[in-house]
Amino acid sequence: MIPPPAAFFILAAVLFVLGVLAFFVKKDLLTQFMAVEVMLNAGNLAFLALAKSLGKAEGQVIVLFVITVAAAEAVIGLAIIVLIFRQRKTVQTDELKDLKG
Amino acid sequence: MAWAVFLILSFLCIGSVAAMILSRNQAHNALFLVLSFSSLGGLFGLLDAPFAAAVQVLVYAGAIMVLFLFAIMMFNLRGELPVRVKKTRLAFTVGLGTILLAELLLAGRKLVLGSPGAASAAGGDTARLGHFLFSDYLYAFEITSLLILAALVGALALAGKREGS
Amino acid sequence: MAELFWLIPLIPGASALLLVLFGAKLSRRWVAWQACSAVFLSFLLSSAAFAHLVRLPPGAPGLTKTLFAWISSGPFTSPIAFAFDHLTAVMTLVVTGVGLLIHVYSTAYMAEDRSHARYFAHLNLFTFFMLVLVMASDLVLMFVGWEGVGLCSYLLIGFWFERPAAAKAGMKAFVVNRVGDAAFILGILFLLANVGGSSFSLINKAAGGGLLPSGLMTLVAILLFIGATGKSAQIPLYVWLPDAMEGPTPVSALIHAATMVTAGVYMVCRLSGLYAASGPASTVVAWIGAATALFAAAMALVQNDIKKVLAYSTISQIGYMFLGCGVGAYAAGMFHLVTHAFFKSLLFLAAGSVIHALAGEQDMRRMGGLRKHLPVTFPVFLVGALAISGVPFLSGFFSKDAILTGAFAGGQYALWGAGLLGAVLTAFYMFRLVYMTFYGKERTAMEPGHSIHESPRAMTIPLVILAAFSALAGYVGLPVFFGEKADLFGRYLASSVKSGSPHLAVPTEGLLVLLATASALLGIALAFVFYRRTPALPSRLASRFPGVYRLLVGKYYIDEVYDAVVVRPLVRGAEKVYERFDLKVIDGALNGSAAAAGLAGKGLNFLQSGLVRDYALAFLIGAITFLGFLLL
Numbered sequence: 007m008i009p010p011p012a013a014f015f016i017l018a019a020v021l022f023v024l025g026v027l028a029f030f031v032k033k034d035l036l037t038q039f040m041a042v043e044v045m046l047n048a049g050n051l052a053f054l055a056l057a058k059s060l061g062k063a064e065g066q067v068i069v070l071f072v073i074t075v076a077a078a079e080a081v082i083g084l085a086i087i088v089l090i091f092r093q094r095k096t097v098q099t100d101e102l103k104d105l106k107g
Numbered sequence: 108m109a110w111a112v113f114l115i116l117s118f119l120c121i122g123s124v125a126a127m128i129l130s131r132n133q134a135h136n137a138l139f140l141v142l143s144f145s146s147l148g149g150l151f152g153l154l155d156a157p158f159a160a161a162v163q164v165l166v167y168a169g170a171i172m173v174l175f176l177f178a179i180m181m182f183n184l185r186g187e188l189p190v191r192v193k194k195t196r197l198a199f200t201v202g203l204g205t206i207l208l209a210e211l212l213l214a215g216r217k218l219v220l221g222s223p224g225a226a227s228a229a230g231g232d233t234a235r236l237g238h239f240l241f242s243d244y245l246y247a248f249e250i251t252s253l254l255i256l257a258a259l260v261g262a263l264a265l266a267g268k269r270e271g272s
Numbered sequence: 273m274a275e276l277f278w279l280i281p282l283i284p285g286a287s288a289l290l291l292v293l294f295g296a297k298l299s300r301r302w303v304a305w306q307a308c309s310a311v312f313l314s315f316l317l318s319s320a321a322f323a324h325l326v327r328l329p330p331g332a333p334g335l336t337k338t339l340f341a342w343i344s345s346g347p348f349t350s351p352i353a354f355a356f357d358h359l360t361a362v363m364t365l366v367v368t369g370v371g372l373l374i375h376v377y378s379t380a381y382m383a384e385d386r387s388h389a390r391y392f393a394h395l396n397l398f399t400f401f402m403l404v405l406v407m408a409s410d411l412v413l414m415f416v417g418w419e420g421v422g423l424c425s426y427l428l429i430g431f432w433f434e435r436p437a438a439a440k441a442g443m444k445a446f447v448v449n450r451v452g453d454a455a456f457i458l459g460i461l462f463l464l465a466n467v468g469g470s471s472f473s474l475i476n477k478a479a480g481g482g483l484l485p486s487g488l489m490t491l492v493a494i495l496l497f498i499g500a501t502g503k504s505a506q507i508p509l510y511v512w513l514p515d516a517m518e519g520p521t522p523v524s525a526l527i528h529a530a531t532m533v534t535a536g537v538y539m540v541c542r543l544s545g546l547y548a549a550s551g552p553a554s555t556v557v558a559w560i561g562a563a564t565a566l567f568a569a570a571m572a573l574v575q576n577d578i579k580k581v582l583a584y585s586t587i588s589q590i591g592y593m594f595l596g597c598g599v600g601a602y603a604a605g606m607f608h609l610v611t612h613a614f615f616k617s618l619l620f621l622a623a624g625s626v627i628h629a630l631a632g633e634q635d636m637r638r639m640g641g642l643r644k645h646l647p648v649t650f651p652v653f654l655v656g657a658l659a660i661s662g663v664p665f666l667s668g669f670f671s672k673d674a675i676l677t678g679a680f681a682g683g684q685y686a687l688w689g690a691g692l693l694g695a696v697l698t699a700f701y702m703f704r705l706v707y708m709t710f711y712g713k714e715r716t717a718m719e720p721g722h723s724i725h726e727s728p729r730a731m732t733i734p735l736v737i738l739a740a741f742s743a744l745a746g747y748v749g750l751p752v753f754f755g756e757k758a759d760l761f762g763r764y765l766a767s768s769v770k771s772g773s774p775h776l777a778v779p780t781e782g783l784l785v786l787l788a789t790a791s792a793l794l795g796i797a798l799a800f801v802f803y804r805r806t807p808a809l810p811s812r813l814a815s816r817f818p819g820v821y822r823l824l825v826g827k828y829y830i831d832e833v834y835d836a837v838v839v840r841p842l843v844r845g846a847e848k849v850y851e852r853f854d855l856k857v858i859d860g861a862l863n864g865s866a867a868a869a870g871l872a873g874k875g876l877n878f879l880q881s882g883l884v885r886d887y888a889l890a891f892l893i894g895a896i897t898f899l900g901f902l903l904l
Contacts, residue, residue, distance in 0.1 A: 008109045012215070014154060017117045019211035023204045024124045026892060030200040030885060031128055036179060037136050038884070043171065044124055044140070047147055050163075054154045056218060063232070067239050069151075069159045073166050074251045078258035080171045084178045085266040091182055103882030203892055210899045217903070 011059035015052055022048035035087050035097040039080075046076050113153060119146040133182075137175045144168040158233045273317065274324030278337040278354045280317045280364060281403035284310045288396035295389025304379040307392035311375050311399055315368035322361045330767065334358065336409060343412070350470060355409035359768035362606060363406035363538055366613045370530045371399050373734035377621050378522040380730035381628060391431060391520070398424035402531050406538060410471040411460050414539070418456070418503065421532045422449050428527060429519040441515035448512040452502020459495030462488065476545025486550065493546050493553030497560075500536025505587050506564045506594060511831055513587055517579040521624030524579060529586050529620050530613040537593040537609050544602045544770040558598020558679075562690040565591030569697035573704070574824040577634050578623050581705050585660065586616055588694060592675055595691060601678025602769035603762040607749045608675055610761075611667035614745050615659040618738035622653040625727040625735065626709060630716060636705065641714035645724040648732040650710050652739040657706050659742040661699035662792040670746030673788050674762075677751065680784055681776050692791050699795025700802075707803035751781055 025044035032038050050069045057065020091097055123143040127136045144167040151160035240248050287310035295303055325334055334357030343350040356364070375395060382391050401424055405417025422445075430442025464470055466488060467478045478484055500506070505513035516528050527533070540547055540557060547554050565588045572584035589612050596605035627634055629646055643650045659666040662673070672695060679688040716724065726732065749761035776784070802809050814821040823829070879890075 008153065009113045011154075013113065014150065015215040015218075016212060017120070017150070019208055019215060020121060021124065022211060023208040024121065024128070026207060027200060027204050028124065028128045029888060030892075031197070033885075034133065036133055036175065036182075037127070040127065040136060040140050040175065043167075044127075044143070047144060047163075047167070050159075051147060051150060052215070054151055054156050054159060057156070058154045063235050063239055066156050066159050066236050067244055069156070070162060070236075070240070071244075071247060071251060073159075073162055074255065077166055077171060078251075078254050080174060081258045081262045082265070084174055085262040088178060088181060088266045097182065099884045102884070106880060106882030200889075203889075203896060207892070207896050207899075210896060210903060213903055214899065 011055040014055035014058070018048045018052035018055060021051065033099055035090070035099055035102075038099065039083055039087065043076065043080070046072060109153060113150070116146040116149045116153070119143070120150070133179045134176065137172055137179060140175070141168050141172045144172065158236055273320040274335060275337075277317060277321040277335050277356045278339065278407075280314045280321070280368070281354070281400050281407060283313050283317075284396045284403065285400035286310070288393050288400055291389055291393035291396060295393050298389060300383070300388050303389045303392050307396050308372065308375045308379065310396055311368055311372045314399070314403065315365075315372050318361070318364040318368050321356050322365060325356065325358065325361055334360065347468070348464060350410060350412040352413060353409040353471075354407040355472075356407060357768050358765055359538075359541060359606065360406055362610060362765070364403060366610055367399065367402050367406060367531050370613050370617050370738070371402075371526060373737060374522050374526040374530075374617060374621065377525075377624070377731050377734045378520075380728045381522050381624060382520060385520075387431070391428075394424055394427045394431070395523070395526070398428065398527060398532070402535075405535055409473075410469070411463065411475065412470045414542075415456065415460060418499075418535065418539075419453065421527070421535065422446065422453070422503070425449075425516070425527050425532055428523040429516045431519055431523065435518070438518040441512075441518040445512040445516050448509050449502045452499045452509050455495045456499025456502075459492045459499065462492045462495065472542055475543060479543075479546040479549040482549075489546060489550040490553045493543075493550045494556055496539065496543065496546075497536075497553065497557055500539055500594075501560065502536075504533050504536030504590050504594070506536070506560055506591060507567060510564065510568065510587050511834060514580055514583045517577070517583050521579065521620060521627060524583070525617040525620030525624070528583065529616040533586060533590060534593065534609045534613065537590065537597060537605055540594070540597045541602045541606050541769050544597075547597065548600060548602075548770040554598050554600065556598070557594050558684065558687055561591045561594025561596075561598055562687050562694075563591070564588065565595060565694040566690055566697070567591075569694050569701065571824060572701040573697065574821065575701075576636050578626065578636050578639070578705065578709065579620070579634055581636075581701060582616070582619055582623060585619075585698065585701065588698065589616065589660070592672060592691065592694070595687060596675035596678055599675075599679045599682040599684050599687060600770065601675060601682070603749075603759075603765045604671065604674035604678045606765060606769065607761050608668075608671035611659070611671040611742070611745050614738055615656045615666075615668055615742040618652060618656040618735065618742050619660065621731070621735055621738065622649050622656060625649040625731055626653075628727050628731070629724050633716065636708040638715050639709045640712040640716070641710070642724065643710040646710075646726055648726055648735065652735045653710070654706065655739040656742055657702040661702050661796060662695050662788055663699075663796070664789050664792075665746075666743050667741070667746035669788070669792070670749055670751065673751060673785055674749060674759075676788055677776065677781060677784055680780075692787060695788060695791045696795040696798075699792045700799045703796045703799030704803050707799060711804060712807070751785060 022045055025041045025048060028041035028044065029038050032041060050072055053065045053069050053072070057063065057069075087097060090102070094102065096102075120143050123139040123146070127139040127143075130136055130139065145164055148160045148163040148168065151157075151163055287306055291298075291303060291307065298306075321335060328334075334355055336353060336355045338351045338353040341349045341351045375392075378391070378395065382388055385391060398421060401417045401420025403417070405414055405421060408414035408417055426442045426446040429445050430439045433439045433442070460470065463475055466484060467475055469475075479489055498509075502509040513528060513533065517524055519528070547557065568584045568587035568591060572581050572588065575581045575584060589608070593605045593608050593612070596602070596608060626639070626642060626646065626649060629642070629649070630639065633639065655666070659668040662669045672691075676688055676691045676695075679691060748764075750758035879886075
């Protein structure tokens with residue numbers, strides 16, 4: 007007996023909110039970036055659950071694209087973080103507030 | 108049986124994310140995330156998406172998280188990071204998160220209820236997936252390859268710069 | 273090859289595009305060759321299409337080619353459609369033929385110029401627009417060419433825009449033409465609203481078939497003619513043409529003598545059905561033409577700048593063409609257009625050769641005695657001067673005679689008399705120019721070491737060819753006493769334009785010819801007396817009649833009158849508007865909104881903490897709100 011898609015969807019929602027919470031609670035760029043990855047994965051899970059419940063393979067295609075784009079995003083994001091660290095010797099977001107108006 | 112697997116995997120998944128929130132060590136965080144993403148791969152398998160599951164484990168749990176670990180090692184931040192979050196702020200965030208969760212569940216209910224109930228078994232077919240990728244989504248597929256190339260070059264240009272140069 | 277006739281305008285257009293884009297990178301030789309060969313190709317194609325046209329049986333329609341519809345709105349469509357009929361063939365051959373000679377001449381005249389490529393790009397572009405103008409099969413596309421040649425005219429008058437006078441002259445030409453174009457657009461709109469289309473055949477058919485109320489026809493014809501007075505420099509909008517002489521001399525020859533300024537005449541002939549059907553409009557055309565012919569000829573009498581004399585002469589001669597069209601002798605108007613294109617471009621180019629020889633000197637009072645120094649320029653100039661004066665057996669004689677005969681045959685004796693008087697003046701000012709420039713003492717003020725020299729081959733060969741045409745082009749349209757069929761040109765055009773009045777009896781026509789000849793000779797004789805035998809006479813006359821002299825030198829003070837009546841009130845009004853409206857309302861609104869934005873920025877500043885978390889929080893709240901909105 008396979009669990010219904012609804013169960014997977016609930017799991018996806020919980021995971022997403024946990025990612026959001028992690029983003030707000032954490033204070034270093036790297037972990038916040040990881041939290042973003044969690045949110046992306048929650049989205050993937052929701053896509054697959056809906057693909058299953060609607061019987062459409064497009065959902066899986068989208069998931070593949072999301073993973074590819076996430077990989078590209080991770081590479082660039084980490085490169086930027088490395089650059090910030092080289093210049094500022096810190097990855098604490100509270101200390102990076104040059105955009106203050 | 109499947110229910111048991113589902114429950115175990117979702118417990119692992121949620122638990123490791125929660126542990127990530129509570130832990131103060133970046134390297135541990137990354138490892139928790141590997142665990143979380145691997146169990147997500149298993150859940151993908153349960154959803155009749157074996158290809159997505161494989162990619163999830165290979166790309167996410169493998170490649171991306173290893174990248175994170177490399178970055179952490181480069182920063183060489185062994186020490187514990189301080190976690191000082193104001194109580195009011197935490198409460199506010201948790202409140203907002205609850206609202207978001209409620210909204211998401213509501214939206215999901217609408218979607219799942221609105222769909223034709225008869226969930227066909229189709230979808231697990233990797234061959235069909237490949238067919239989609241190389242016909243209907245061919246342009247998008249090619250564009251992602253360009254995107255990855257651009258990301259590669261961009262990362263080299265950004266992080267490859269030596270200090271002082 | 274005739275089927276490819278629609279490429280005629282496109283070849284110079286493509287060449288212009290290339291020159292605009294890459295001209296600065298190309299070598300001078302290449303630019304000159306490309307520009308000339310583009311026009312040469314067009315000329316070859318025009319000749320082929322002309323040969324095809326002549327072989328067609330009489331009454332057969334000309335070539336047409338519709339490329340595509342570029343405006344399609346409800347019942348109204350305007351196609352990019354080219355037509356090649358007998359009238360178009362004449363214009364196309366003139367534009368490409370004379371244009372080719374002037375391009376060749378320019379290669380030498382502009383060889384040293386800094387903006388060589390820009391010059392040829394604009395010259396090619398002008399050829400393109402002029403060909404669009406003459407080959408368009410409907411009024412809207414013609415207007416595109418009409419505006420395009422105006423643009424090129426502006427660009428080329430102001431070619432040496434570092435000189436304030438040139439920049440100002442370009443602007444003046446553009447603005448004065450706008451006035452005429454406004455009327456032209458109104459005319460087009462009236463036609464579109466009442467005829468339901470803009471193709472020439474449709475308009476001429478509607479006008480000829482009496483489908484239009486006569487008041488409307490007159491209104492439209494006069495509105496279109498006002499547009500023509502702008503482009504063709506007629507009273508009251510002629511004021512830009514003398515100033516346009518600030519442009520390079522070959523430009524003056526091509527645009528401001530041979531082709532663009534005659535576009536108005538072409539337009540009237542193209543719509544001859546409309547003008548023939550509207551008596552009052554034709555009368556207006558004829559009288560404006562006659563008045564301009566006299567008025568401008570009188571101003572040419574006292575000019576001292578060699579190019580200004582020719583400019584006023586051009587205005588005057590175009591007046592003749594309109595006079596011909598106005599009395600119904602459309603073929604004669606076109607005939608004069610063609611011969612004028614030859615001899616006037618010849619005169620301009622020869623004047624350019626003189627100016628070139630004197631290193632830029634344009635004042636005739638500092639010329640004189642150039643006959644010996646310019647062994648090619650002098651004879652060809654003389655041919656041109658004789659032709660324009662209407663001396664027998666040169667082209668101008670036949671075409672001017674055709675116009676005067678047309679006026680006489682139409683019973684318009686006053687117009688005929690004005691034309692005859694204009695002929696005397698024409699001969700007088702032309703030979704005044706010849707005597708002052710080529711005869712008498714050398715009054716040149718050249719630095720020693722700079723000798724007066726004849727121009728290079730590339731300049732003299734076009735001059736010689738044009739001289740040959742100026743002398744011989746008249747034989748395609750002989751007067752009636754050479755036989756009924758002698759007027760080849762008129763018969764050739766019969767299918768495209770309305771035919772004029774019936775021919776006169778041979779003795780009457782002979783008498784008219786004698787009178788015209790006499791008036792030309794009288795003018796030349798007067799010039800001889802005034803400027804060769806007793807050179808003191810002009811200044812004595814000027815001091816005797818100071819009022820008349822000052823009036824003529826001051827160009828009737830028309831520029832001053834326009835300045836006082838039109839320009840200055842406009843400027844003053846604009847200044848008032850600027851003070852009251854621009855400064856207070858518009859600037860006030862602008863400054864007010866800037867101040868408001870500044871205040872808002874100060875007020876909202878606290879939101880910009882610079883902390884990622886705060887921004888993310890705003891993001892989250894937004895997402896929650898949006899999702900909630902979607903769910904409700």
